[in-house]
Amino acid sequence: MPKLQLSRVTKSYGAFHALKAIDLSVDPGEFIVMVGPSGCGKSTLLKAIAGLEAITSGSIVINGRDVTSAQPSDRGIAMVFQSYALYPHMTVAENMGFGLRMANRPKEEIRVAVERAAATLRLTDQLEKLPRQLSGGQRQRVAIGRAITRSPEVFLFDEPLSNLDAALRTQMRVELASLHAQLNATMIYVTHDQIEAMTMASRIVVLNAGRIEQVGSPLDLYRNPDNQFVAGFLGAPRMNFLAGTVEAIVGGVATIQLAGASAYAMPLRPGADLAPGSAVTVGLRPESLTPTDGAGIPGTVRLVELLGRETILYVDAGPLRSVGSDTGTANLTVHVASAVAAPPGAAVRLRFNPDDAYLFGGDGLRTLSAPKSI
């Protein structure tokens, strides 16, 4: 039985549809990460699951029980907020025991639950402190502890790490992942940070404009995005998108003419609906492009980011055309897995293996290239 089942969940504010018929099934113990650009509806969906926002239509079932119109506290969920939302006048222990206290649980039971959560989160020494006496990371742990004491069916996290500095975020990411393993809990986690999504998720849900674009394991989404949006959203630096035209299709392989460059043969997925002459978008991950001494796409280095063990090159590739760019020329991002000394202004040639390229229909809604192995 799925732990959480969303069916046709819709949320409208007048004519604006924040959530459009969301279907999602979450199994017990899964760590689901919802990602998407600002305003895609990911936080709204989380609040709808929590019961803080009423949904317009559809149903929400948690642990086999329809909770669509239940109060947040009757849903078996606990939520961790982006801002922690700790009660500033209560001690750590009071904060963590608040939910149980509101439910009129016996004092002893509250104390035991709080102490157990505190031990899990290494907060035992902080129990008598006020939130303002704690560091950001400790406050975050108190917020998580508050969720743990209620032993919910489903944990909901709303961008919990976005207020922490980079080092602490990395550390908390690891702690959250191990906490998930330790509690074997079902967690739903909203973030805009794709590193968090890639590293923690059992499955990623990519949301865009109130709709689910794709659901899948992190690597699956990275290697086989369903459409241009998912391809562009996952991966940093972002995938390069170039305009191309289909020259010919022979035996499931399309010959694609990139504007201003030579033609490339790319395998199509079975049933790809494509005709010669149609416009397509070619997607190239920055790591698929390699500087070469031989033949390749000519370009000029505009900017170099030396990151030590890797280098990001920003290349103006004159004759090529980026999709969505109005400058006329293509700006390619190239990832090289070593330190490269290439001064700005230097001429480079780039090559790529057509098997690594992605092919999208002109509207970007479907991936047409053959699936890639993970």
Next chain:
Amino acid sequence: MYPRPIPQTARAARALYVALVAAILVVWLAPLLAIILTSLRATNDVASGNLWGWPTEFGAVDNYERVFTQSPMARFFLNSLMITIPAVIGVLVLSTLTGFVLAKYRFPGGRAVFAMFIGGNFLPAQIIMIPVRNLMLTLGIYDTHWALIIFHVAFQTGFATLFMRNFIAALPGELFEAARAEGASPFQTLRHVVIPLVRPALGALAILIFTFIWNDYFWAVVLVVNDTVKPVTAGLANLRGEFVSQWNILSAATVVVAVPPVVMFFLMQRHFISGLTAGAVKG
């Protein structure tokens, strides 16, 4: 940039500033000082016109004693307390409830209700004087403490609601969502989350409302007539008729009347803590 570092302004300007502050202070405090000095003098000095010079005889103890023994001031004082304290409590309770609802809940007509609370403050007392008096007569509480208590609660709650609503609206919204997600009812949220965090506002409001009501003279004259229910403000006016030549006693009574708001300020001062919400959100 303002405020500017002191040495940046010219010497003369600084001197002028200090002189001006001093002058304004003198003008501001002169009446108070005159009353305090007069309350310390014996009747002879006041009668012979020795108002600012060294008194020939000190009458402080005598004056203050006579305020309570030879005038109904004690009764007036008690009346004032019996009116002001319940009214302040009533205003605080009601405005916390209305402020909470108007700040954190959306419901049809919510804005209209809020507008009415604010608009009510603009009604001139002179216009509603007769209707309010008639209303109190109809209710059968004219010339009782209740007339003043109910009127002040009704009239001050408007301003107090505006005050509390704005304060509560400034509390982080996620605290309320968190409380709701943890199963706190609206009343539990109010009791365990809102009230502890708006304590400074409640303290400030208590002082303001206390002073407003304690110092009210207009309604004290309009709604009560009997000495047994009259508050100090109306009572003081009475004294002037009775002891027309005894300014020293009237002054002493005035000083006594002025004490409670000051006491109130010091009582409430410990609630003025800044940064109560520190640590609630962000890092």
